[in-house]
Amino acid sequence: MTDPSEPAVLTPPGLPILEAAAWVGHACWLELRLHAVLSHWLAIEPEPEASAVFWTERADAAERAEAWFRRLPELREHPRWTFVEASSEPVAHLLNQLALFDDPGATAARRGALAAVLRGLRLGYHSHQERAVGPADGPTATTLVAALRSTFGVGGYDPDPAWTQAVVDAGGLP
Numbered sequence: 185m186t187d188p189s190e191p192a193v194l195t196p197p198g199l200p201i202l203e204a205a206a207w208v209g210h211a212c213w214l215e216l217r218l219h220a221v222l223s224h225w226l227a228i229e230p231e232p233e234a235s236a237v238f239w240t241e242r243a244d245a246a247e248r249a250e251a252w253f254r255r256l257p258e259l260r261e262h263p264r265w266t267f268v269e270a271s272s273e274p275v276a277h278l279l280n281q282l283a284l285f286d287d288p289g290a291t292a293a294r295r296g297a298l299a300a301v302l303r304g305l306r307l308g309y310h311s312h313q314e315r316a317v318g319p320a321d322g323p324t325a326t327t328l329v330a331a332l333r334s335t336f337g338v339g340g341y342d343p344d345p346a347w348t349q350a351v352v353d354a355g356g357l358p
Contacts (some may be wrong), residue, residue, distance in 0.1 A: 201257060207312065208255045208324060209267025211358040215249035216268070217279040218301065224283055225294055234291045237339030241298060244334040251327045274354035281350070296344030303343045304351035306335040308358050
């Protein structure tokens, strides 16, 4: 039971600033890396329909990366770019493996893997919504809503089960 004489906390505090910035930096890194992977795929993709999907998802990843970078705090002792790194070695490895789909005949594999990664991003962004609270996290919460909307594209493909499991094994995204 709460003491009625104590002030009510209407908005709980968010994560400490460095933890919040680290998460935003991880999201930024992942979106930048996804953009690079999709750029690579566009150079080798022979199917126009898949190219259109990759082009759209590449543009969305660039927009999300820019939005996350703008959300990083400007601290003299912690430059923004120092937060932009992979959340873990398994996540970095996962995105590096994604780049290895460079056989022009692997269109279906690329699309299934992309759908699994976008699903993983969506789940990670949704999960972080519960932690992005407090007045300082308002801009992050707004960016999360936009990021959730833009990760629903899968280009008509279902997530590849092996890649879905690989995202889980990596600890989730971002």
